[in-house]
Amino acid sequence: MSDLWMPGAEVLDIGDHAPTDGGTAKAIAHITWDRNATKAKPLDLVPFATLRSYFSGNGKGSAPHILWDPFTGRIAQFVPANSRSKSLVDTPGGTRTNRAGSVVLQVEALFFPWARVNGTAYETLRDTPCKGWEELHAWVASHGVASSWPMGKPDGFVSRRDERIWRIRSGWFGHAQVPENDHTDPGSWPDFPGTQPKPSLAPFPGAAWFVTGRQSPLVAAMHDRLVAEGCDRYQSSRDKDVIGSGDVASYEAWQAKYSKDNGKGWSGPALQWPPGPESWNALRVPTS
Template identity: 65%
Template structure:
């Protein structure tokens, strides 16, 4: 099961947990917009600790799941992932909002347009460093929220809402895209981060004992040949066709097994997973 509490986030559980309704998994992008500023009159960013105290105290009734500081990469979580939070307007008898999915993860980014940090002014959330976004995205995705925007990625402070899309489609939504709500945030949001390609192991994984049959040709066998010689276990009469498994490989590998302390049938020249791992054959 994914983590109910985001790893690395400060946990300030405000209680009042309640289940969601099930259905398409969603995440909602908000900005705190706790002050109004303009390009001509920027305003200093409100301290992260102020918002954290607000949501943990008097603002607990509208607390999101996650408060995110995109400038420093800090996170605070107020309710577990499997509970609804109350960051959305949810009119009685209307379309469900806060509960409308297997999860409905509410993310509040500490930001308002033309906030000032030091001497730098930030017009859009995407102008900030967006520190920690990769960790946040990964945690949200672990709860089944696809890296898609069913109604399009927010690019401005205008509303685009579709009740039918909301009810049927999993993914990320801006607050400006949620039915029954009138807010127009977040205005922008960072792009999804591609998962890094799996790194290639330094050493060749054990290919299985059945791989080592007479006449088998492979660069793995050539790499093994070099390692056996380097370990002083080469019992080859020739180094021609070093990539083809033969009797010289069997004799040499048996010498390697004996060097490791194997005896009898355990040193028969057929590679096994333990002796192979110790040989450190480079990945080819």
């Protein structure tokens, strides 16, 4: 028998349990979206403890099953798997939402677009470390939830709602895909374990990697991102996969722009070549 309380989760049982309707097992992907940030003005992530206290206190009327911090892997659970939770709008007489399955597991990821953690801003949930996802997915799957997205995997803050698919299919649904609901989250979600493609963004290779004359597809990718960010100080695009003076000037322009846009107040050596991990991660250089 599957565990009603996820192993390793902090249990804060808020009571008010009620059965689900039976049928296809479902999981619903949400983000907390508790702050409105932008690329130009990222904001610090709300502490896990704040949301934990909210859902177990004044916000228990809209509490999910699970609150998940993708940066630390911490998880809090507020109701058992065999109970409905109340994270979805469920209008009287309409399509059942919170109860529409053998389980309807509501997962709230602690995230909003352009959340800032330890100086780095993250545009999408997929860009975060996604710590704890493998364990969370395994627990959800143990309750019969298919590792699939019947209405398509979330890719951007757009809605697609199909009441027939909702009623008959098992799997993961974005909040934006649930009938009667008008939210557009989660925007993105991590891949199911075992299906992850090559990481889309290149990790920081270390300051010592950035030596004049180094040739690599990663240098060309950096070149393109610097141009896209309006920091083009190149004389030409010839040999753009080789580190040269244009890369130095363009990257220093990027560090100055990043510092200004994010209120860093960097000066002197902090603005100079070679790149540092914070500005590199913010540049979002794709893997070659």
